Amino acid sequence: MPFPQAVPLKYTIDRENCLHFKTGKCLLCVKECTNKAIDHKMEDEVLDLKVGTIIVATGFQTYVPMKKGVYKYWEYENVITALELERLLNASGPTGGHLIRPSDQKTPRRVAFIQCVGSRNKKIDRNYCSRVCCMYAIKNAQIIKEHEPDTEITVYYNDIRAFGKGFEELYHRVREEFGVEFFRGRPAKLSENRETKSIMIRAEETLLNKITEREFDLIVLSVGLLPSEGSKRIGKTLGLSLSSDGFFAEAHPKLRPVDTATDGVFLAGCAQSPKDIPDSVAQAKAAASSAAAIMFSGKVKIEPLTVEVDESLCVGCGLCVEQCPYGAPELIQNEEGRTRARIIEALCHGCGTCAASCPQNAITAKQFTDEQICSELVAALSPSSQARTNGKKAEEGV
Amino acid sequence: MTPYAYFFGCVIPNRYPGVEYAVRWVCGKEGYDMDVKDVPDFSCCPVPGIFYSTDKETWLLLATRNLVLAQDERREILTVCNGCLTSLMKASEYLKDPKSMGKVNRVLAQVGKKYTGVPKKSEGKRKVFEPVSVRHYIEVMANDIGLEAIMAKAKRPLKNIKVAVHYGCHYLRPTESRTIDDPNNPVLLDKIVEACGATSVDYEDKLDCCGAGGGVRSHVVDLANSLTEDKCRNISAVGADCIVTGCPFCLLQFDNAQKAFSKDGIPVMHVSQFQALSMGIDPISLGFDTHHVSAHSLLRKLRGA
Amino acid sequence: MGEVERTFISGLKEELVEEKVIDESQLDPDFAKEIKKYGGKDVMTFLQCGNCTGVCPISLKIDYKTRSIIKYCQFGLKKYTLGTRWVCATCYRCYEHCPADINPAEVMIALRHIAVREGVIPPFIKVAATNLVRYGQSVKPDEEINKIRKELGLGDIHTFNPDFKKVLREISVLVHASKYDKLIGIEDEVKV
Numbered sequence: 001m002p003f004p005q006a007v008p009l010k011y012t013i014d015r016e017n018c019l020h021f022k023t024g025k026c027l028l029c030v031k032e033c034t035n036k037a038i039d040h041k042m043e044d045e046v047l048d049l050k051v052g053t054i055i056v057a058t059g060f061q062t063y064v065p066m067k068k069g070v071y072k073y074w075e076y077e078n079v080i081t082a083l084e085l086e087r088l089l090n091a092s093g094p095t096g097g098h099l100i101r102p103s104d105q106k107t108p109r110r111v112a113f114i115q116c117v118g119s120r121n122k123k124i125d126r127n128y129c130s131r132v133c134c135m136y137a138i139k140n141a142q143i144i145k146e147h148e149p150d151t152e153i154t155v156y157y158n159d160i161r162a163f164g165k166g167f168e169e170l171y172h173r174v175r176e177e178f179g180v181e182f183f184r185g186r187p188a189k190l191s192e193n194r195e196t197k198s199i200m201i202r203a204e205e206t207l208l209n210k211i212t213e214r215e216f217d218l219i220v221l222s223v224g225l226l227p228s229e230g231s232k233r234i235g236k237t238l239g240l241s242l243s244s245d246g247f248f249a250e251a252h253p254k255l256r257p258v259d260t261a262t263d264g265v266f267l268a269g270c271a272q273s274p275k276d277i278p279d280s281v282a283q284a285k286a287a288a289s290s291a292a293a294i295m296f297s298g299k300v301k302i303e304p305l306t307v308e309v310d311e312s313l314c315v316g317c318g319l320c321v322e323q324c325p326y327g328a329p330e331l332i333q334n335e336e337g338r339t340r341a342r343i344i345e346a347l348c349h350g351c352g353t354c355a356a357s358c359p360q361n362a363i364t365a366k367q368f369t370d371e372q373i374c375s376e377l378v379a380a381l382s383p384s385s386q387a388r389t390n391g392k393k394a395e396e397g398v
Numbered sequence: 399m400t401p402y403a404y405f406f407g408c409v410i411p412n413r414y415p416g417v418e419y420a421v422r423w424v425c426g427k428e429g430y431d432m433d434v435k436d437v438p439d440f441s442c443c444p445v446p447g448i449f450y451s452t453d454k455e456t457w458l459l460l461a462t463r464n465l466v467l468a469q470d471e472r473r474e475i476l477t478v479c480n481g482c483l484t485s486l487m488k489a490s491e492y493l494k495d496p497k498s499m500g501k502v503n504r505v506l507a508q509v510g511k512k513y514t515g516v517p518k519k520s521e522g523k524r525k526v527f528e529p530v531s532v533r534h535y536i537e538v539m540a541n542d543i544g545l546e547a548i549m550a551k552a553k554r555p556l557k558n559i560k561v562a563v564h565y566g567c568h569y570l571r572p573t574e575s576r577t578i579d580d581p582n583n584p585v586l587l588d589k590i591v592e593a594c595g596a597t598s599v600d601y602e603d604k605l606d607c608c609g610a611g612g613g614v615r616s617h618v619v620d621l622a623n624s625l626t627e628d629k630c631r632n633i634s635a636v637g638a639d640c641i642v643t644g645c646p647f648c649l650l651q652f653d654n655a656q657k658a659f660s661k662d663g664i665p666v667m668h669v670s671q672f673q674a675l676s677m678g679i680d681p682i683s684l685g686f687d688t689h690h691v692s693a694h695s696l697l698r699k700l701r702g703a
Numbered sequence: 704m705g706e707v708e709r710t711f712i713s714g715l716k717e718e719l720v721e722e723k724v725i726d727e728s729q730l731d732p733d734f735a736k737e738i739k740k741y742g743g744k745d746v747m748t749f750l751q752c753g754n755c756t757g758v759c760p761i762s763l764k765i766d767y768k769t770r771s772i773i774k775y776c777q778f779g780l781k782k783y784t785l786g787t788r789w790v791c792a793t794c795y796r797c798y799e800h801c802p803a804d805i806n807p808a809e810v811m812i813a814l815r816h817i818a819v820r821e822g823v824i825p826p827f828i829k830v831a832a833t834n835l836v837r838y839g840q841s842v843k844p845d846e847e848i849n850k851i852r853k854e855l856g857l858g859d860i861h862t863f864n865p866d867f868k869k870v871l872r873e874i875s876v877l878v879h880a881s882k883y884d885k886l887i888g889i890e891d892e893v894k895v
């Protein structure tokens with residue numbers, strides 16, 4: 001079992017340590033398994049699947065602190081990231097959930113959390129709030145306190161964002177019941193005591209207007225969330241656009257939060273923006289039902305407002321293929337063997353980008369032909385219509 | 399080789415002639431025989447702490463006047479001072495905007511000067527201009543001359559000498575207008591010092607300010623000195639034999655401030671003086687007698703080594 | 704008076720006289736705009752995280768807190784920024800660390816511009832500006848040093864060179880053109 005919360009919750013073979021892969025013998029497990037579920041000959045496979053809908057849930061990766069930054073992650077042993085702390089506090093982690101610090105394996109007495117590492121920082125082009133780090137820091141502070149009530153914990157924060165259900169209450173509880181201290185200020189300098197390996201933090205307590213220097217045994221960086229590594233590639237493959245922060249852009253921030261500009265592709269979880277598990281699950285369920293709605297009906301309704309190509313005018317230059325945001329046009333060989341554009345009507349949204357860009361005027365948008373638009377313009381600008389609007393304005397007192 | 403124009407600024411010629419001598423010596427026949435020329439009409443850069451701080455318009459006019467002189471000579475400015483670097487580099491940056499260039503030129507016309515930038519190869523009829531480039535001594539030495547050349551010329555390598563290097567703020571920051579060196583982890587000065595055969599020792603708060611900048615030294619000396627005291631404490635803690643800096647104003651600050659809080663003090667020198675020492679110059683010509691902190695302890699150690 | 708009383712009561716009278724509540728009449732709503740005019744970035748985007756104070760070498764030494772000064776600027780509390788704006792060493796550390804990407808050092812410089820225009824001009828500014836007009840250098844040339852220069856085989860300091868008169872004239876013209884001589888009150892009025 002890779003770890004207790006693994007999904008799916010199934011046993012796997014650890015290839016590096018399995019005797020069979022080392023010596024070619026053993027295979028005891030195959031004999032023992034009554035369900036004949038073990039097959040050492042299985043290899044990685046690349047499968048080509050034909051699917052109707054896709055849900056992109058590629059999640060996030062955590063920010064990696066800078067090599068020569070202020071927080072000295074790469075220089076001081078006792079500066080760790082929150083992800084590393086999660087492993088240390090995990091009951092099935094390397095220490096069985098017992099908190100130790102890297103330099104001497106002792107239990108740290110004074111722990112500091114530094115918030116907003118790699119988030120909300122215009123200097124490194126990460127303008128957004130990662131949304132989960134405040135709460136996971138509070139959660140971890142509570143866990144540490146539950147294990148080792150004597151630990152002094154200080155959280156260096158800028159703003160505490162406890163926005164979810166029960167979050168503000170948790171924030172109050174760690175302050176009141178557990179006595180976790182919250183320090184408003186961004187650390188300016190960390191320096192290590194060479195002997196004890198403890199670390200001094202210099203920061204302004206902005207609410208006191210005083211610069212303070214305090215020593216801690218362990219520093220935890222609350223690292224932010226970044227778009228996962230392959231986002232750009234997946235975006236390109238599926239025709240998804242990225243928002244300015246690098247996460248996948250939804251079709252509409254309020255009304256279509258799980259859809260994308262490409263029909264049949266949906267978003268869930270941190271792939272779309274940083275969020276916690278409940279929000280990820282909610283969005284995943286929404287994405288799943290959106291996908292199911294299409295799949296179960298078996299048919300797709302589309303708008304009749306698509307475009308059409310006049311094959312006699314088209315020279316097959318392919319400009320429309322490049323321009324279309326939905327990937328609707330494709331180049332085909334017609335009966336005479338010439339290259340021509342064709343519109344896949346199921347994909348076309350009738351936006352008219354191709355019609356406007358076609359150098360041959362070979363594409364027309366249905367219901368929006370040049371003639372139709374011109375006559376609308378003529379009618380709108382005709383004296384009689386002007387008089388009417390003017391009259392109306394006069395009535396309204398404009 | 400790139401043609402340069404010496405820009406010594408105010409502090410070196412008027413307070414530390416030894417530094418000027420060292421620079422000329424290193425760049426001249428005895429040293430790397432670079433193509434450097436004096437431009438006698440250069441004035442004060444002008445000092446960012448005074449002019450840039452109180453009236454950017456005047457600052458830009460006076461700085462541009464200097465840039466025009468270099469432009470007409472078709473030379474890169476070789477500054478030996480962080481303040482001059484900041485001032486001139488920033489001015490060159492400002493003048494990239496055609497609007498401010500036009501505004502400056504309208505006034506400069508009164509003294510018969512015009513800033514265009516240095517003409518580069520012309521594309522067809524259109525002429526292409528490049529901003530006058532402003533270089534720092536450290537960077538020219540490390541990049542144009544190269545560390546190997548420095549090592550090769552170090553006839554009398556300064557072995558056993560422990561050096562605390564001080565970059566000086568304006569060599570590194572603001573990164574808005576310069577990226578000579580990594581502002582969090584600069585290396586060039588350390589490398590030059592090591593190429594001269596000495597050891598550059600790391601010390602606490604190496605990149606901190608000497609305290610002099612921005613008019614603080616002229617305005618509240620005690621405040622400036624107390625910053626220098628912190629630095630010197632960290633430097634003596636690692637047992638450095640001398641401080642090497644790339645900026646004459648930092649040099650001045652270290653040199654003058656130390657008498658306020660210590661009896662002997664740590665000798666301070668400009669990187670060019672240090673380089674010249676390694677190249678076997680007679681220390682007499684480095685003008686150490688104009689320094690307040692005596693360099694005797696260092697020179698004695700050198701002779702002993 | 705007992706120790707406690709002295710600590711708690713003496714000085715209370717003066718404190719009572721001092722204005723403790725800041726009302727709107729003390730705020731200058733256009734202060735942020737004025738700062739922008741002189742090249743400071745928008746102080747309204749300031750996060751108040753305190754990083755600038757922490758890295759500021761001056762803040763460690765005296766009662767000068769970079770963050771508070773920017774906060775006063777946001778508020779438009781001009782008079783609170785008067786005394787401390789000349790101690791910034793322009794080391795630009797605050798800029799390098801600022802997550803809001805504003806440049807506190809440049810804000811200080813803008814504040815100096817404003818101060819000068821309000822007649823708050825520290826003497827060293829006047830001295831340096833006068834030196835520049837008189838000698839073409841912000842440092843006063845020294846005869847002693849010039850002697851040492853000669854011994855070393857270096858030429859005269861520029862200023863002692865007769866040809867340098869032309870440069871001084873040019874500087875005067877430029878300083879006069881930008882009205883800097885009036886602004887700072889350079890001694891011996893620049894003649895053009």
Ligand SMILES: Cc1cc2nc3c(=O)[nH]c(=O)nc-3n(C[C@H](O)[C@H](O)[C@H](O)COP(=O)(O)OP(=O)(O)OC[C@H]3O[C@@H](n4cnc5c(N)ncnc54)[C@H](O)[C@@H]3O)c2cc1C
Pocket residue numbers: 057058059060061062082083086132136139228229230234268269270271275276277278280
């Ligand atoms: C230190 C830390 C502590 C946290 N603590 C809490 C907490 O206590 N409570 C809480 O609610 N939230 C917490 N969170 C947030 C929580 O981790 C996220 O909300 C959640 O993991 C988001 O789930 P997801 O499925 O969107 O993304 P992920 O969990 O990142 O899953 C994405 C998956 O996609 C895979 N993948 C990525 N790219 C590809 C690809 N190209 N092809 C195939 N697979 C790919 C990845 O390997 C990964 O398995 C914490 C986050 C951090 C960093």
Ligand code: SF4
Pocket residue numbers: 115116117119120128129130131132133134135159160161222224
């Ligand atoms: S969640 Fe909290 S720690 Fe994380 S970026 Fe937002 S404010 Fe900073």
